[in-house]
Amino acid sequence: MPNSVTICNKAREMNVRVRQDAIVRSLRRNGTSTVDALAEEVGASRRTVLRDIGALRNEGYVIHSDVGRGGGLQLDPQSMQTRAKLSVPEVFALLISVAAMRAAGNLPFSELADAGLAKIEKALPSDKVKDLCAFLECLHIGQLSPLQNLSGMGKMDPDLLGAFEAAFLGRHFIRFDYRDAKERKTERQVEPQAMLILPPLWYLVGWDPARDDFRHFRMDRISSPEAVLTTSFRRRHVPFEDDVCPYSELHPELRSSHSC
Amino acid sequence: MPNSVTICNKAREMNVRVRQDAIVRSLRRNGTSTVDALAEEVGASRRTVLRDIGALRNEGYVIHSDVGRGGGLQLDPQSMQTRAKLSVPEVFALLISVAAMRAAGNLPFSELADAGLAKIEKALPSDKVKDLCAFLECLHIGQLSPLQNLSGMGKMDPDLLGAFEAAFLGRHFIRFDYRDAKERKTERQVEPQAMLILPPLWYLVGWDPARDDFRHFRMDRISSPEAVLTTSFRRRHVPFEDDVCPYSELHPELRSSHSC
DNA sequence: CAAATGGTGACAGAATTTGGCACTACTTCG
DNA sequence: CGAAGTAGTGCCAAATTCTGTCACCATTTG
Numbered sequence A, B: 001m002p003n004s005v006t007i008c009n010k011a012r013e014m015n016v017r018v019r020q021d022a023i024v025r026s027l028r029r030n031g032t033s034t035v036d037a038l039a040e041e042v043g044a045s046r047r048t049v050l051r052d053i054g055a056l057r058n059e060g061y062v063i064h065s066d067v068g069r070g071g072g073l074q075l076d077p078q079s080m081q082t083r084a085k086l087s088v089p090e091v092f093a094l095l096i097s098v099a100a101m102r103a104a105g106n107l108p109f110s111e112l113a114d115a116g117l118a119k120i121e122k123a124l125p126s127d128k129v130k131d132l133c134a135f136l137e138c139l140h141i142g143q144l145s146p147l148q149n150l151s152g153m154g155k156m157d158p159d160l161l162g163a164f165e166a167a168f169l170g171r172h173f174i175r176f177d178y179r180d181a182k183e184r185k186t187e188r189q190v191e192p193q194a195m196l197i198l199p200p201l202w203y204l205v206g207w208d209p210a211r212d213d214f215r216h217f218r219m220d221r222i223s224s225p226e227a228v229l230t231t232s233f234r235r236r237h238v239p240f241e242d243d244v245c246p247y248s249e250l251h252p253e254l255r256s257s258h259s260c
Numbered sequence C: 001c002a003a004a005t006g007g008t009g010a011c012a013g014a015a016t017t018t019g020g021c022a023c024t025a026c027t028t029c030g
Numbered sequence D: 001c002g003a004a005g006t007a008g009t010g011c012c013a014a015a016t017t018c019t020g021t022c023a024c025c026a027t028t029t030g
Helices: A002-012 A016-030 A035-042 A046-058 A088-104 A110-123 A126-137 A160-170 B002-012 B016-030 B035-042 B046-058 B088-104 B110-123 B126-137 B160-170
Strands: A063-066 A072-075 A081-087 A139-141 A173-179 A185-198 A201-208 A213-218 A222-228 B063-066 B072-075 B081-087 B139-141 B173-179 B185-198 B201-208 B213-218 B222-228
Touching: A016 A035, A016 A046, A016 A072, A035 A046, A046 A063, A185 A213, B016 B035, B016 B046, B016 B072, B035 B046, B046 B063, B160 B222, B185 B213
Parallel strands: A139 A185, B139 B185
Antiparallel strands: A063 A072, A081 B081, A173 A185, A173 A222, A185 A201, A201 A213, B063 B072, B173 B185, B173 B222, B185 B201, B201 B213
16 A cells, blocks of 8 residues: 555656646747746746756756746757657567668658667667667668569568567577468477568578578568577578678667667 | 756665666566565665565566565566657657558568557657647558559658648648759748658648649658748648558557547 | 846755564465 | 565654745846
8 A cells, every 4th residue: 555555646646757747748838938937837836946947957858048027938849758668579679660661761750760769779778788789680681672572571470579589689499380482381490590671571590400501481471489498509600692781780870879 | 056966966876766777677687586685785675675666566567576485576577668768759750660661561560669659659748649640640651562663762851850740730831942853943832731651652742822732742852841830721631542541540549549 | 227037055844755663474494 | 383584564753855935146128
C-alpha cells in the first residue's frame, strides 16, 4: 500500500513533474505568458514557477524571455520534447526499419529520423549500446535491382527479432524451420553471421556446420526460430559481393555518436 | 546559481532517479542479486531499495523474485527500457519513415516498430497528438509498381518537413521553387492537401489557386519551401485513383491508440 | 522617472523521502 | 522439525528536499 498508493497520489496531485508539464502546456497553448500568469494558472508561487522554468531549460527546453513592460516567456515550438519509454527490442526494430528504408533509397527526412534514433541510442544503457553496435556490424545492405521481383517478400515470423538478438549477441546458434523456393521444408541450425538486405528482400546469412559452408535464408521463409546455446560459435568473414557493404560503413554517424 | 547548481548536484549525487538507475544497472550486470547486496552497492538502506524496486515495477520493469535461501531478485531482460526525449519533428520523421516503409512492403518487425511509435505517440502532449492525426489523415499510400523508375528519387530539402508541418497544421499556404521534369523552374504557392507516396516517389498534392486545380509535386524537386499565412485555406476532397488509400485506413491501429 | 517584467538570494515552514525496527510469509538446508 | 536466509509490509521519527515569502537587482517601455 504505501509504495503504490504514494506513487499514485503523487501522479494525481500536484507533483513537480505535473506542474512543469502544466507550464509547458500553458506556454504552448497561449504562445506567450508572464511568470505571474503562469503562477496563478498552475497554482504555485512566482518563485516556484521561476525555479521550474530554470529546470525546464536545464532539461533542454528553449524558453525565450523578454524583460520589461510587454515582455513575457515564450516556448520555442521546436524544442517541444516527448519522453518515451521504449523496450530494447522496440529500439532494435525502429533502428533496423530506418536502416532498411535508407537502403531502399526512398527515405526523406532521414536526418531527423536519425537524430531521433541517436537520441534513443544515447538513452540506452551502455552495455546495450555495445550490443547494438555489434548487431549493426552484422547488418549488410545491397543495391536495389530494378529487375528483382518486388512483390515477393512475405511476412516474417514475429519471434525472429528476439531470436536474432539473442543469437547475435549471446553467440548462440539459431534453429528454425525453413521452407525453400520449391516448398521443401527442412530444419536448420546455423551460426548467424550477418543480416543482409537486398531490397525488398531480407536474408539471414548463417554458417551451417553440418554443410561446412555459408547459407542464405530468406527471412520470410523462416518459421519457429529459436536461439540455442553453443560453445563453438565464432565470427567468420562472410564473402559478400562487391556491391554489398555493411550498414555501419554507409552511415558511420550512428557509430560515432557513442563510444564503441 | 541555486537553481542550476542544485539540479547539477542532484544529478551528480544520489538522486532517486540515479539510485533506481543504479539498481537497474546492477541487476542487469550481475543477473541476480539480493536486496541487501543492492542496498550496500547503491549506498542506501534495505527499506529504500525495496521501495525503489516497487517503484520500478510500477514503471513497467519486470523484476522476478525468489524467496528463501538462495533466492534473490532478477530483472527480466526484455523489460529493459530506455527513456528518450524526442522533439516533435523527430517523432514526425520517424512516423512518416515507418509509414513509408510499410507502404513499400518490405517492413519486417513492423509490429515492434509500431509498438514503439505508439508509445512515443502516447508520450506526446495531447494537442500534438491531434496535430499528428490530422497530418496522418493527409498521408496517402499508393501501390508499388514494378515498372516504375526506382532510382529516380533524389534528396529532399531538409526544410520541407518543417514547412509541411506548419502548413498542414496551421492551415497555411506553402510556397516553394519547383523544378519540373523538363528542368523548368517555377515558383508555386499552393494549399497543401495531401502527401502521397507511390514508392519510391513522394508527392505533395496541393490545390493551386492560380490554376484553380490540384497539382502533384515530386518532393525532391521542391526547394526553399516556406509556410505562408493565409485566411482562405480549406480542406478539399482530393480525387485519388482507386489504388490509393489513406494511411490511416491501411493502419487504423495508430489512430485507435488515442482518443481523437 | 515609474511601472512592468524576468531573475536571484536567503530563510523558515511544509512536504517528501529515507532509515530503522518489528514483523510476516515463504523456501531451503541440515 | 527447526534454523537460517530471503522478499515484502507497516509504522514512525529523522533527514532531506521542496515551496512560499520577502527583499532586491537589471532591463525595457512609455
